[in-house]
Amino acid sequence: AQSVTQLDSHVSVSEGTPVLLRCNYSSSYSPSLFWYVQHPNKGLQLLLKYTSAATLVKGINGFEAEFKKSETSFHLTKPSAHMSDAAEYFCVVSVGFGNEKLTFGTGTRLTIIP
Amino acid sequence: NAGVMQNPRHLVRRRGQEARLRCSPMKGHSHVYWYRQLPEEGLKFMVYLQKENIIDESGMPKERFSAEFPKEGPSILRIQQVVRGDSAAYFCASSPTPTGAQYFGPGTRLLVL
Numbered sequence: 001a002q003s004v005t006q007l008d009s010h011v012s013v014s015e016g017t018p019v020l021l022r023c024n025y026s027s028s029y030s031p032s033l034f035w036y037v038q039h040p041n042k043g044l045q046l047l048l049k050y051t052s053a054a055t056l057v058k059g060i061n062g063f064e065a066e067f068k069k070s071e072t073s074f075h076l077t078k079p080s081a082h083m084s085d086a087a088e089y090f091c092v093v094s095v096g097f098g099n100e101k102l103t104f105g106t107g108t109r110l111t112i113i114p
Numbered sequence: 115n116a117g118v119m120q121n122p123r124h125l126v127r128r129r130g131q132e133a134r135l136r137c138s139p140m141k142g143h144s145h146v147y148w149y150r151q152l153p154e155e156g157l158k159f160m161v162y163l164q165k166e167n168i169i170d171e172s173g174m175p176k177e178r179f180s181a182e183f184p185k186e187g188p189s190i191l192r193i194q195q196v197v198r199g200d201s202a203a204y205f206c207a208s209s210p211t212p213t214g215a216q217y218f219g220p221g222t223r224l225l226v227l
Contacts, residue, residue: 043221103159
């Protein structure tokens with residue numbers, strides 16, 4: 001079985017300061033890992049994806065995440081927060097075998113303080 | 115290339131009625147997934163379909179819920195005899211291959227009165 005744990009339900013940072021959203025995963029097999037963002041009353045947008053290539057993954061809007069197998073972590077970071085980054089962020093894991101059923105974390109709500 | 119389309123965006127039903135949610139995948143995508151998001155929770159997988167086939171329905175409630183993806187037309191998630199606990203946002207995602215990244219639609223927000 002696979003699962004993800006998002007360690008913080010809410011994170012608040014000031015505009016222009018770094019962002020760190022934490023995620024730990026559990027998987028019996030080599031996982032694919034994703035971060036999705038959901039703005040209020042909107043659908044989900046894929047930020048980035050890890051699939052066993054480079055461990056540091058760069059995504060859209062300046063976000064990146066590092067896969068650390070020894071720590072079973074896949075934390076999302078951004079050097080400088082922007083007001084438009086305020087949203088809900090989901091860490092997601094899947095195990096292939098021809099069926100990429102996604103397992104979502106419970107989400108982290110990011111608030112940006114002006 | 116239009117994204118994943120879902121309609122309606124909002125749906126209100128009274129207890130006991132039927133709800134039909136539609137999902138048109140991105141052009142060229144033949145794999146469709148349905149997820150449900152309860153308030154203040156993450157998304158939960160419901161069902162995975164390819165054209166005319168249900169591949170994995172392990173997340174679907176055993177009763178009242180069904181899904182199809184016909185050869186022509188959108189995928190349909192059908193909920194019969196809705197109850198208040200069915201109130202949620204239902205998201206559809208599509209991908210071009212079984213292992214491709216999933217692209218999500220804007221969701222249908224179902225409210226059962």
